[in-house]
Amino acid sequence: MSAPDRWLDVKATMGDRRLELGRHVGHWFRHSPRRLLHAMSYYKFASKMIGRGKAVLDVGCGEGIGTWLLAVENGTARGVDLDDDAIRVATANYGHDPRISFACEDFLEGEPKAWDAVVNFDVIEHVLPGHVGGFWQRIADSLVHDGVAIVGTPNVTSDQYASPITRAGHVNLYSGDRLAEEMGRYFHHVFLFAANDEVVHTGFLPMAHYLIAMGVRKRG
């Protein structure tokens, strides 16, 4: 068999789905492609903390590429976002799979369900400081008793390097101390991690570009 034929045999196993990057991830791809790497690394870290056979809610899922990683690695995942165009892209890309679902809805509305884990990356810095208490409480209310909350957000110390488009949306930036203190009001345990680019670590927090806090054992 010739090399091109062998490759056709390989390709025949791949199916014919086509992934679409929407306006948001497309913007990353065009202007800062490594941003996609960083986001996937955060999601991979969350998936490892959560473990197998879990149902995960991804709040502010955007185009759902991270939600997809959670569904594949953890068992099932649901992504919610206020951006209906992003949810359309997410559903088009991944909605065929029974492990995943998406909805354009407000996380704060309706009766909370009990998830094994609630994940949100790059959400809380967009929540107005006056609303953030309700946001944390809603995360806690959306978890089973031994559920895990994973919240990622840029470190306030990195704001000076942020692009204008990034800064435009940031109304509530955190330091590591503030993130741990605030989350600690809703969870008995807060484990604080840091990330620089795609590397998740436990280094000196003021020099961390990004913060990832894990809350365990909700209070109350």
Added chain:
Amino acid sequence: MSDGPATEADAWKKVTDRFDGESIRFGSHWSYNVYNDPKRLAFVLSRYKFVSRIATKNKRVLELGCSEGLGGRLLAEFATSYTGIDLDSEAVAVARRNLPDPKYTFHDGNFLGVRLGEFDTVVSIDVVEHIERDIEHQFFETCYHNLGEDGVCVVGTPNVTSEAYASAASKLGHVNLFDGPRLTATLKRYFHNVFLFGLNDEVVHTGFTPMTHFLMAVACYKRREILA
């Protein structure tokens, strides 16, 4: 510049004049490790730094198997207190000599079945693999019973998949090696939540567990009763 040091030696002396305290002397265990395989010092310090960052700030910390207190120094940095226990009395004497601050307490003896108090964090690294499997429950029970209700337990041990590459001396002591799933499942009997990390050399990560050289499990949310 007229007030500056006249020579480089004078300039350097301004630095060395600020060094305080006596020199630190390792005991036979850690001296051997450094002479035999110095990069191991990086690996071991990295394990302790990881624990110090995620589970020791303002905590009362207990270390089971503290040896010469090398890791204890890192575990104590952000903690309110540190207690170490080890059955190697020479190592404990070294720890006491090197770490005289009242923040540190060292006990000389076998920790299995011992209750030293109610701690916020119990840490044990490179220990459980030395305890025979038929009594390993005593190890985990000791971790469990020394923790308060909001306590965090951290257990580090080499991955069984790395045994093929271990030195003869290491193999001699390793009577009970774990893989990731067994370490997680065992701790799950004592705690509701277990988070597994891996290390290759000094790098802590969450990569593919079978290829991880060393396992570090962080457990919290104590169960009211230990599962059978």
